[in-house]
Every structure is written in structure tokens, then in C-alpha cells.
Amino acid sequence: MRHDMGPERFVARDAEQRQALGAVLTKGGTAIVGPVGVGKTALLCAVASRLDAARFDVVWTVATRASRQVPFGAFHGLLGGARERLDEGLAYGALRTELARRSGPRTPVLVVDDVHHLDDRCAALALGLAAEGRARLLVAARSEPAAAVSDAVVALWKDGYVQRLDVAPLGLAGTARLLHVLVDGEVARGTVDLLHRWTGGNPLLLTQLVRHARASGRLAAERGLWWWRGPRTVPPGLAEVFEHELDGLTSAEQDALAAIALGEPLALAAVEAVACDAVEALEERGLVRTADGGGQILVRLGRPLLAAAVHRRLPRLRRRRVAAALLAADDCPAPDPVVRARWQLEADGPVDAALLIHAAEATRGHDPELSCRFARRALRESSAAAVVLARALVESGDGAQARHVLERARVDAPTEAARLRAEVALAGHVCWVERDPAGAAADLTALGARTTSPAARSAVDGVRALVLLGGGRTSAAVEVAEQVLRTTVRGPGVAPARLALSVGHALSGRTRDAVALAEQTAADGNTPCEVGELARIAGCFARVWGGGAGPESGPASGGGTDPDLDQVWGGGAGAALGAPPGSHPASAFLDGLRLWALGDHQEAVVRLREAVLRHSGGTRLLRTEASCRLVGCLAEAGRPDDAERALAAGPPDAVGFVPGHERWARAAVAAARGEVTAATAGLTAAADIARREGCWAVAAEYLTCAAWLAPAGPPAGLVDQLARAAGHIDAPRLLAGAQAALALARGSGTELLEHAVRLDGLGMRAPAWRLAEKAVAALRAHGHRHGDAVILVNRLRDHQGAVAPALRPDALTARELEIASLAAAGLADRAISSRLDVSVRTVESHLARVYRKLGVRSRRDLPSALRA
Numbered sequence: 095m096r097h098d099m100g101p102e103r104f105v106a107r108d109a110e111q112r113q114a115l116g117a118v119l120t121k122g123g124t125a126i127v128g129p130v131g132v133g134k135t136a137l138l139c140a141v142a143s144r145l146d147a148a149r150f151d152v153v154w155t156v157a158t159r160a161s162r163q164v165p166f167g168a169f170h171g172l173l174g175g176a177r178e179r180l181d182e183g184l185a186y187g188a189l190r191t192e193l194a195r196r197s198g199p200r201t202p203v204l205v206v207d208d209v210h211h212l213d214d215r216c217a218a219l220a221l222g223l224a225a226e227g228r229a230r231l232l233v234a235a236r237s238e239p240a241a242a243v244s245d246a247v248v249a250l251w252k253d254g255y256v257q258r259l260d261v262a263p264l265g266l267a268g269t270a271r272l273l274h275v276l277v278d279g280e281v282a283r284g285t286v287d288l289l290h291r292w293t294g295g296n297p298l299l300l301t302q303l304v305r306h307a308r309a310s311g312r313l314a315a316e317r318g319l320w321w322w323r324g325p326r327t328v329p330p331g332l333a334e335v336f337e338h339e340l341d342g343l344t345s346a347e348q349d350a351l352a353a354i355a356l357g358e359p360l361a362l363a364a365v366e367a368v369a370c371d372a373v374e375a376l377e378e379r380g381l382v383r384t385a386d387g388g389g390q391i392l393v394r395l396g397r398p399l400l401a402a403a404v405h406r407r408l409p410r411l412r413r414r415r416v417a418a419a420l421l422a423a424d425d426c427p428a429p430d431p432v433v434r435a436r437w438q439l440e441a442d443g444p445v446d447a448a449l450l451i452h453a454a455e456a457t458r459g460h461d462p463e464l465s466c467r468f469a470r471r472a473l474r475e476s477s478a479a480a481v482v483l484a485r486a487l488v489e490s491g492d493g494a495q496a497r498h499v500l501e502r503a504r505v506d507a508p509t510e511a512a513r514l515r516a517e518v519a520l521a522g523h524v525c526w527v528e529r530d531p532a533g534a535a536a537d538l539t540a541l542g543a544r545t546t547s548p549a550a551r552s553a554v555d556g557v558r559a560l561v562l563l564g565g566g567r568t569s570a571a572v573e574v575a576e577q578v579l580r581t582t583v584r585g586p587g588v589a590p591a592r593l594a595l596s597v598g599h600a601l602s603g604r605t606r607d608a609v610a611l612a613e614q615t616a617a618d619g620n621t622p623c624e625v626g627e628l629a630r631i632a633g634c635f636a637r638v639w640g641g642g643a644g645p646e647s648g649p650a651s652g653g654g655t656d657p658d659l660d661q662v663w664g665g666g667a668g669a670a671l672g673a674p675p676g677s678h679p680a681s682a683f684l685d686g687l688r689l690w691a692l693g694d695h696q697e698a699v700v701r702l703r704e705a706v707l708r709h710s711g712g713t714r715l716l717r718t719e720a721s722c723r724l725v726g727c728l729a730e731a732g733r734p735d736d737a738e739r740a741l742a743a744g745p746p747d748a749v750g751f752v753p754g755h756e757r758w759a760r761a762a763v764a765a766a767r768g769e770v771t772a773a774t775a776g777l778t779a780a781a782d783i784a785r786r787e788g789c790w791a792v793a794a795e796y797l798t799c800a801a802w803l804a805p806a807g808p809p810a811g812l813v814d815q816l817a818r819a820a821g822h823i824d825a826p827r828l829l830a831g832a833q834a835a836l837a838l839a840r841g842s843g844t845e846l847l848e849h850a851v852r853l854d855g856l857g858m859r860a861p862a863w864r865l866a867e868k869a870v871a872a873l874r875a876h877g878h879r880h881g882d883a884v885i886l887v888n889r890l891r892d893h894q895g896a897v898a899p900a901l902r903p904d905a906l907t908a909r910e911l912e913i914a915s916l917a918a919a920g921l922a923d924r925a926i927s928s929r930l931d932v933s934v935r936t937v938e939s940h941l942a943r944v945y946r947k948l949g950v951r952s953r954r955d956l957p958s959a960l961r962a
Contacts, residue, residue: 105275106268106297107137110261114141114232117257118203122224123231125209125251128261131298134234135207137261142205142232150230151197153204157211168206168216185215186222193229202229209233209250210243217246224255231256238380263295272297273320276304277313282321282704284682285313292326294398302329303399317743319707324463326402336403339381346372352416354382354393355404356440357433362391367423368416417441432456435468447475454482455623459678459712462489477503477512481519485624489712493527514550517541518557526713529747531565549585552578556587559594566753568787572598589621593629597751600636601784603791603823608636628715631680638688640791641827641856679708683720690723691827693860695731702727706744718750722759729762737763753787754780758796765803768915774800774812781815790822794832801835802861813839830856834865843872847883854890863890913937914944918956 110126114137117124124141126134142152153172161167166185172192173185193202204223206212212220223229231250235243237260251258264272269290273281293299306329307313313322343351350372353365362384365373373393376382383396395401417440435453438445454468469483480503487496500520507513521541525534538558545551555578562571571594578591592615599608612633616626686701705720721744728737741763746756761776777800784792797816801808808816813836820832834849847869853862866886873880916926923941927934941953950956 123256217244359392552582552587556590601789605640605825640825718746725759729766734766754783794819
């Protein structure tokens with residue numbers, strides 16, 4: 095038997111291939127050991143195909159359960175029809191003779207797949223070959239075999255005849271590599287994480303899941319990025335992997351397995367309430383595993399995706415009976431609310447509408463189909479479910495049906511409070527889904543004027559503050575939010591008002607206040623689920639964008655530019671209620687923003703592209719911010735064409751929290767093209783927009799970008815504006831960047847070096863590198879300080895995360911840099927003169943000086959010289 099899978103089809107096992115190949119070449123061979131589906135056969139094929147055919151003769155055989163029942167069955171192809179008449183001694187001689195005949199002067203390599211299935215006689219033959227050294231052995235064995243393994247097989251590696259190589263499931267990086275090969279394209283980071291969690295890094299499960307998902311549309315490519323849509327599905331092809339493990343279970347064992355699949359991890363007491371004394375037998379078969387947790391024993395299924403296989407085989411009536419039994423187990427600790435809500439749906443009995451609404455809100459972002467199921471069932475009992483049903487429909491892509499649900503809820507509202515709730519939700523739909531914040535704000539203003547109850551008016555105004563914020567009207571949003579909080583102590587308007595004020599503080603540069611208010615809002619038990627989720631986003635945004643909650647914050651203190659984003663959702667509607675870490679659409683944006691702040695443009699682009707994609711549907715809360723940051727990041731990485739394409743593919747719309755963001759993005763593209771005058775004008779105009787809304791942190795960021803564009807340092811007017819903006823903010827990263835840009839104007843070598851060290855400490859290595867280079871030039875006659883600057887420059891240059899700024903080198907004047915960049919882009923002298931409204935002779939003179947300063951001979955050398 096021959097396998098034709100070559101090494102080019104095998105990925106993510108480079109180290110294992112080298113180790114196995116080395117054992118075959120220099121020792122008696124190797125035994126590849128691992129669980130089902132880990133890729134043992136593929137590794138056998140890859141190693142065998144790399145053996146030199148002139149030196150080695152590879153002979154394949156496969157052991158099976160059936161071959162154990164036939165005399166010397168696994169070696170049928172080598173011993174022929176006479177095997178039934180051979181005893182063990184004669185069989186060994188026949189096998190050795192046949193291998194010698196086939197290999198001739200070459201060394202025979204006997205490859206045995208599933209060697210754990212060898213019967214004792216075949217195992218003894220293989221051990222004899224290894225002990226005598228007449229053949230090299232390349233075998234694969236399951237680490238958790240279903241049946242006993244012959245002691246002769248174990249002796250192969252126990253006694254050192256072959257080298258044992260244990261193969262584990264793929265890590266996250268290996269999963270990403272395999273996914274890239276399977277889809278022949280780039281896979282969203284969130285999808286890689288998701289599929290790695292679902293499959294445990296098992297290549298067989300991963301391959302089957304991807305093939306099924308591509309065929310069913312769950313895994314699809316959009317804008318060059320593959321991503322997973324919807325809940326987990328069960329590939330039919332995986333049934334055969336689990337079928338033999340699930341066969342032969344008693345009725346009680348099937349009930350126990352069903353209970354665990356319906357609610358893992360499940361307390362042992364809850365499982366035993368459904369099926370007493372069944373867990374131990376399941377654990378012995380490897381179908382479940384137990385662990386201590388919270389003072390009790392928790393039971394989980396023992397294989398990745400086994401829950402999906404159990405669900406597939408679970409009859410409706412058994413599902414219903416088991417779910418009802420789990421609900422009736424009152425003496426057991428209450429499970430996750432989403433799990434308990436699932437049980438209520440499965441049991442098809444009385445439901446707790448409040449629990450279902452809570453579960454619908456918790457699953458809306460990562461499983462909108464399940465969220466719709468929860469909400470539709472709750473709507474039979476309570477009109478309050480209409481709002482969450484509409485939100486779930488939006489996330490599932492049916493905005494028109496969502497609006498219909500809200501309009502119907504407004505008409506059919508049984509009380510004035512229910513009607514008000516529907517109208518407020520409808521205004522939110524107009525803002526976030528229909529992308530009309532101005533229209534939504536007008537609707538809410540009119541609704542507030544018709545509302546007589548102070549508490550109800552406060553509820554309306556709290557949402558209005560958020561809508562104003564989404565329309566870029568930060569100062570008005572803050573004013574409305576402060577008014578609500580001055581007049582209302584508790585009620586539905588308090589949480590959204592706090593959220594709006596938190597975001598307003600972040601944009602104005604009051605990072606400490608923004609983080610504190612966001613954390614207070616998220617931790618308040620009276621905060622609605624969706625507002626608490628947004629508050630966690632706001633707090634994380636303030637930390638990532640501003641660089642921490644105070645001047646003392648930084649990567650070293652854990653509060654700076656590198657928070658653990660998987661913990662953003664902890665304790666709320668995310669991870670605590672069933673949402674996988676990183677599943678929220680905001681997670682990709684926040685991670686991309688963090689990477690961008692640290693200067694890792696390559697990884698930031700990957701995450702921001704994913705963020706733009708994930709904000710192409712649903713409420714699209716941060717769509718404009720994700721799009722603009724992606725454009726800016728591409729531009730700063732020196733990819734203006736890609737930046738313009740990204741801007742055209744996902745242009746910002748009317749909803750945007752950061753004033754002037756689109757102008758900033760377009761200015762970044764202009765700067766990357768060397769259009770310094772246009773870029774500076776765009777950045778200062780964007781800063782004016784931000785300043786009018788009281789967004790001093792935003793203005794400081796824009797002005798800092800403008801200051802870096804001037805090779806000889808920022809002009810006096812820009813310095814004054816930047817100094818004024820910096821005086822209003824406490825965000826460490828933004829403040830450090832602004833103060834470093836101001837240091838450029840003063841030109842003191844010592845000050846430049848100090849700011850470079852500070853930026854380096856905050857992880858901002860690209861601007862730190864640039865300041866350090868200027869410090870080197872300014873400190874040439876200053877002894878050890880010059881040496882310190884040189885050491886810092888060299889270290890930052892060698893650091894992988896350091897990226898050269900888009901506009902270099904600093905020796906050129908602004909006009910020279912502008913003309914050089916246009917010439918590098920391919921424009922002729924006459925085209926440049928027409929574009930800049932100067933004479934051709936002026937262009938030629940400037941280019942001559944550029945060539946001299948950069949040490950190049952022609953415009954063909956300009957692109958590489960400008961990137962140096």
C-alpha cells in the first residue's frame with residue numbers, strides 16, 4: 095500500500111518532520127504517537143516521501159481491527175497466500191526474505207500505520223526486524239487506543255529500538271497555517287481563534303469542519319478575508335470519527351452524555367440527577383473528563399466537537415426529557431443563564447421570560463440565530479422581548495424585519511412604558527442601523543417633549559446623548575448626559591448617560607475620568623446588559639487609544655497600551671454569559687488600535703481589516719472608526735494605494751464618534767504620497783473640527799501628526815495649537831506624542847533624547863527612533879549623551895517592531911520632500927510643475943538638490959532612498 099501525500103501538502107509540523115526523519119536516517123526508526131486525527135498518517139507520508147529512493151525502499155502496510163482476526167493479516171501483502179501455513183519462526187524468515195528481495199542493495203523501511211492494531215504475532219515480527227536491525231521502522235500509534243496494545247509494540251519504543259515521537263494537537267499558530275492552506279487565503283484572526291477552540295487544534299476535525307463550512311457558507315471570503323458566520327455546525331463527515339465511540343452505550347450512559355452535551359461544563363450532581371452512576375463508565379472510555387471547579391466536580395466532554403456529534407444523534411424526545419430533568423434538579427448549583435435558557439427551550443414547557451430575554455441579549459452578538467429563538471419564545475410571554483428580538487434580527491442581517499418588529503411593538507404596546515421603550519428602540523434603530531443619527535436625535539427630542547414623566551424623559555435623554563455622540567456632536571452629547579445625571583439618581587437613563595459621558599471624557603483627554611466612569615457603569619448591577627457591554631468597550635478604548643488611565647500607566651504597569659482584551663468582557667454579557675473571548679465585533683478594532691499604537695503596522699492592518707469586515711453588518715457601531723484607522727495604518731506603513739482602495743471599499747458614513755476622523759484618514763494618505771501641504775491642511779482642519787466639539791485628545795493626535803510632517807520642525811502657529819491641546823489631556827500616549835512633537839520645535843538634543851526614551855518606554859518605537867536620530871545629530875559634541883543616543887538608535891533600528899516613518903529622510907525641506915515623493919510615484923517633471931503650480935525649471939532644481947542630499951543618481955533610485 096502506498097500513500098502519495100507529499101511534504102508540500104503537510105503544514106505546521108516542520109519540527110516533527112525533522113525529528114522523525116532524523117530518527118529514520120540515523121537510528122532504527124521512529125514511532126509517531128498521538129490522539130485520533132492529530133495527523134499521524136500525514137506525518138508518516140511526509141517523512142516517507144522525503145527518504146532518498148536510491149538509498150531506501152519504503153514498504154507500506156496498515157493494521158486494522160479486522161486484520162487482527164486473520165493470521166498475519168497486517169502483513170498479507172508481504173507474506174502472500176502461504177501465511178496461513180506459517181508458524182511464527184517461518185513467518186519471520188519469509189518476511190525478512192521478502193523485504194530483502196524488494197529492497198535489493200537499499201535499506202528497507204517498513205511503514206506501519208495504526209501499529210496499535212497489530213496482533214501479537216505481527217507485533218513480534220515487527221519487533222524482531224527492529225531488534226535485528228535489518229529494516230528501519232516508521233510506525234504510527236494512537237496514544238489512547240480503544241483496545242489493549244501488544245506488549246511487543248510497546249517494546250519498540252520502550253526498549254529503544256525506535257525513537258518515540260509524541261505529536262500534540264496544533265497550537266494557535268499551527269491552526270492558522272493549516273487554515274491558510276485549506277482556504278488558500280487569509281483567515282480572520284477571530285475565526286482562527288474560534289476554530290482552534292472548537293477543534294482543540296486537531297487537524298482532522300479542523301479539515302472536516304472547514305470543508306463543510308465552505309460548502310454550507312458558514313466560512314466565506316469577503317474583501318479577501320475568510321471569516322466564520324453564525325454558530326458552530328456539525329460536518330457529516332465527522333460522524334464516522336465518533337460513531338464507533340458512541341456505539342454500545344447503555345441508556346443511562348446516553349442520558350448522561352446528552353445532559354453534558356446540553357450544558358457542559360456541568361456539575362457532577364446535575365449529571366447524576368439525570369443518570370446515576372453513568373459518568374464513571376463514560377470517563378473510563380475517554381468520552382468525558384472531570385475537574386475540580388468552585389468546590390464541586392465539573393464534567394466536560396472528552397473530545398473536541400463531540401458535543402456536536404452527540405447533538406446530531408440525540409432524538410427529540412430524549413432531548414426534551416433530559417432537559418426537563420436538568421431543570422428539575424433544584425438541589426444542583428444554577429448553571430450559566432444561557433445554558434438554563436437553552437434547557438427551557440429544549441424542555442418545551444413553561445419558561446422564564448426574563449431569563450430568555452437576558453440570554454437573548456447575551457448571545458445576540460456571537461449567535462444571533464439562537465438569540466432570535468430565545469427572544470421569539472419570550473415574546474409570547476412578555477412584550478419586553480420585542481426590543482431584543484429586533485436587535486437579534488439586526489445582527490442576523492434582517493434590518494427590515496427588525497424595524498417591523500419595533501413598529502408593531504409600538505402599536506401593540508400594552509402600557510405607556512412599553513410604548514416608550516419601543517419608540518426609544520426605534521430611534522436607536524434609525525441611528526445605528528439606518529445610519530441616520532441626525533434623524534434619530536430629532537425623533538428623540540420630539541419624544542422627550544411629549545413625555546411628561548421626569549423618569550421617562552431621563553430615559554429618552556440618556557439614549558439621545560448616545561445618539562448625539564454617534565453623530566459626532568460630542569459637546570451636545572456631554573451636555574445632555576450631564577443634565578441627566580444632575581437630575582436623575584437612578585433609572586433607565588442613568589447608564590446610557592454615564593456611557594456617553596465616559597466616551598466624551600475619553601475624546602476630550604480626561605482618560606482617568608473616562609476609565610473610572612466606564613468601569614462604574616459596567617459594574618453597576620442596574621446597568622442593562624447591552625449598555626454594560628458598551629461601557630467595557632469604552633473603558634478599553636480609553637486605555638488603548640490614550641495609552642492608560644494616567645501618567646503612571648504603561649505596559650510595565652499593566653494599564654497602558656497593551657491590556658488583555660480577552661478580559662474586556664469579563665463579568666458581563668460577554669464571556670460570563672457564553673460569548674467566546676474576542677467574539678465581540680469591537681475586539682478586532684481594539685486589538686488593531688493597540689497594535690497600531692505600538693507601531694506594529696503589519697499586524698494592525700490584519701486586525702483592522704477584520705474589524706471593518708465585522709462592522710459591515712449588524713449595528714456597525716465602530717464602522718467609521720475601524721475604516722479610518724485601517725486607512726491611516728496603511729498610509730503610515732507606506733501603502734497609499736492600498737489605503738485609498740480601503741477608503742473606497744468602506745467609506746465612513748454619518749455615524750462616527752471621533753470628530754474629523756475621515757479628514758485625518760485622507761490627510762494620512764496625502765502624507766504617504768508626499769503631498770505635505772495638503773496633508774497638513776487636512777490635519778489642521780480635522781483638529782479644528784475636534785476642538786469645536788471639545789475633543790482635545792482628538793485634536794492633539796491630529797496636530798501631532800501634522801507636526802511630524804515638517805522636516806525642520808513644526809511652525810510656530812502649529813506649535814501653539816498643539817501646546818494648547820496638550821494642556822487639556824492626561825492620556826499618556828497622546829500626551830507623550832504631543833510633547834515629543836513640541837520638542838522637535840525646540841531642537842534641544844538632551845530633550846529630544848529624553849522624549850525618545852519616554853516614547854520607547856510606552857512602546858512607541860517608530861517616533862522614538864526618529865527622535866533618537868535627531869538627538870544623535872544634535873548631541874555630537876556632548877560626550878556620553880551622544881553615546882546614549884547612538885545606543886538607543888541602534889537598538890530601535892534592530893528591533894523588529896520599529897517601523898520607519900513614512901516621510902523620510904529629514905534632510906529634505908518640505909518642498910523637496912513633496913517633489914521627491916511625486917517623482918518617486920512616477921510623475922514627470924511637467925506633471926509635477928502643473929500639480930504644484932511651479933515652473934518645470936523649479937522642479938528640476940529641487941530634484942537636483944534631492945539627488946545630491948540623498949546620494950542618488952536618478953529618479954529611479956528615489957523610492958528606495960525615501961524609504962531608507
